[in-house]
Amino acid sequence: MPELPEVETTLRGVAPHVVNQSIEALTVSNGSLRWPVTEGISEIVRGQRITGITRRAKYLLFELERGSMMVHLGMSGSLRLVDDGASRRKHDHIEMRLANGVCLRYHDPRRFGAWLWSDSGFPQLDHLGPEPLTDEFAGERLFHLSRKRKMAVKPFIMDNHIVVGVGNIYASEALFRSGIRPDRAAGRISLQRYQLLAGHIKEVLQSAIMQGGTTLRDFVNGNGEPGYFQQTLNVYGRGGEPCHNCAKHLKEIRLGQRSTVFCTACQR
DNA sequence: CTTTCAGCCTGACGGC
DNA sequence: TGCCGTCAGGCTGAAA
Numbered sequence: 456m457p458e459l460p461e462v463e464t465t466l467r468g469v470a471p472h473v474v475n476q477s478i479e480a481l482t483v484s485n486g487s488l489r490w491p492v493t494e495g496i497s498e499i500v501r502g503q504r505i506t507g508i509t510r511r512a513k514y515l516l517f518e519l520e521r522g523s524m525m526v527h528l529g530m531s532g533s534l535r536l537v538d539d540g541a542s543r544r545k546h547d548h549i550e551m552r553l554a555n556g557v558c559l560r561y562h563d564p565r566r567f568g569a570w571l572w573s574d575s576g577f578p579q580l581d582h583l584g585p586e587p588l589t590d591e592f593a594g595e596r597l598f599h600l601s602r603k604r605k606m607a608v609k610p611f612i613m614d615n616h617i618v619v620g621v622g623n624i625y626a627s628e629a630l631f632r633s634g635i636r637p638d639r640a641a642g643r644i645s646l647q648r649y650q651l652l653a654g655h656i657k658e659v660l661q662s663a664i665m666q667g668g669t670t671l672r673d674f675v676n677g678n679g680e681p682g683y684f685q686q687t688l689n690v691y692g693r694g695g696e697p698c699h700n701c702a703k704h705l706k707e708i709r710l711g712q713r714s715t716v717f718c719t720a721c722q723r
Numbered sequence: 724c725t726t727t728c729a730g731c732c733t734g735a736c737g738g739c
Numbered sequence: 740t741g742c743c744g745t746c747a748g749g750c751t752g753a754a755a
Contacts (some may be wrong), residue, residue, distance in 0.1 A: 489731075489750075508751065513749080530748050531733075546733085567749065579750085606726065615750080623748070693729045712728070713748070 457528040457656060458661055459587070459620030462513045463685050464667030465534050468560065470508050471636070472536055473517070476553040477504045483570075485548040487527060488563070493572040500524065505553075512583050512619035521573030529567030535560060577679050585617045589654055590620050594650030601641035601649070602605045608644060609637035610711035612656065622657055624662070627691045629655040638708065690716040 457465075478500050484603045486492035493499070500519060507518040515534070517524040526534065529717070539558050543550075549561035549570055561570060571577065585591035600617055603610075611617060613626050632635050632655040635648060644652075691700050694707030698718040 458749095527749085529732090561731095564734065565748090567732065569750095605724075610726095610743085613749090711726095714746090 456530055456622065456626070457532060458622040458624055458663075459513055460625075460667050462510060462515060462620075463664050465528070466508060466510050466515055469536065472555075472557045473505050473559065474507055474679050475504065476557065477502060478519075478554050479554050480550075480551045481552075482550045483548065483622060484543070484550075487572075488548070489527065489569045490571060492570050496524075496572045496713045498500060503653070511580055512586075512615060513578065514577075515527060517575075521669070522572055523556065524568065525571045525577050525579070526561070527569040529563060529565065529569070530580045531565040532561065532563035532568035535562070553646035569589075569703050577673055582616060584614075584616050585616050587620050587660055591627060594646060594653040598646040599643075599651040601644065601723050603607075604642040608635060608641045608652075609631070609640045609715055610713075611641035612652070613711070613713075618656070619661070623715075625656065625690070627716060628659045628689060631717060632720060634722055636719075637710060637717050639723075667688045690718070692716070 469514060481497045481500050483492050483497060497653060499522075503519045503521060505517050509516045509518065513527060515526040515528075517526065528534065537558050539556050541558070542561075542668065544562060546564045547560050547562050547651055548566070551559040551561075553559070554621070561568070566581060585596070587614065597612070597617070601611060609626050612621050612629075613623070633648065633652040635644065636653060643699050656694060658673065687699075690705060693705050694714070694716045696705055697703065697719060700721050703718060703720045705716050707714060708718050
């Protein structure tokens with residue numbers, strides 16, 4: 456499940472190999488993703504130079520001489536560099552070959568991801584909240600936007616209008632570190648606690664990105680597996696197991712159709 | 724306006 | 740062994 460740290464790790468791993476390179480060929484073997492891959496994309500991007508690569512939320516943006524390509528990894532997507540001529544694996548849907556011989560493969564079993572080209576922007580990016588690792592995102596913002604809202608705090612911080620890139624894993628872990636129950640109404644949390652929460656969101660994301668950095672070399676000829684899951688998870692995926700803090704059995708509930716684990720003693 | 728929920732998709736896993 | 744049901748989850752768009 457690529458969350459923001461994995462997308463950022465992908466960006467950093469791929470960037471040095473693709474920036475300022477020209478696209479020799481882009482081959483789509485299965486364009487049936489979250490949205491159909493842009494019609495005629497191979498012809499549009501052929502011969503164009505990639506002028507830069509950036510990230511907004513969990514979207515990767517390949518800037519071209521004309522327009523840009525927006526790539527999303529969805530639930531099961533990955534992007535990695537392979538040896539030229541390496542055999543195609545099942546679920547390798549798109550291949551981008553560059554003039555320097557670098558070959559980038561997009562692999563996505565569930566096909567929840569996206570690969571689109573546009574020269575007039577992407578509506579998906581229009582109403583996104585701030586990046587979590589910038590100063591624009593702080594406890595004050597969470598506090599102000601949550602007033603009078605009855606929604607549980609966990610789905611609230613996972614809402615892309617509030618702040619982007621906080622998926623199920625990191626929302627769960629940040630709430631545990633902050634001692635906040637995930638099902639508490641967002642509007643009934645103090646400014647002070649939101650400041651704590653914002654800090655912990657930044658912390659868990661930042662440490663995951665740093666651990667991901669240790670596996671960057673695996674983007675070349677590697678297995679493409681993310682390394683940051685090695686980080687200690689206190690609650691995510693641990694329903695019924697003892698709390699790392701007080702040893703009480705962790706409770707598992709569903710919030711907004713997502714599994715949610717927390718400690719009823721440590722989180723209030 | 725806010726909130727909820729179906730649907731998209733495949734692989735892993737448990738029960739029989 | 741294999742078949743079937745359930746779960747996992749980001750995001751959109753429609754419904755309440």
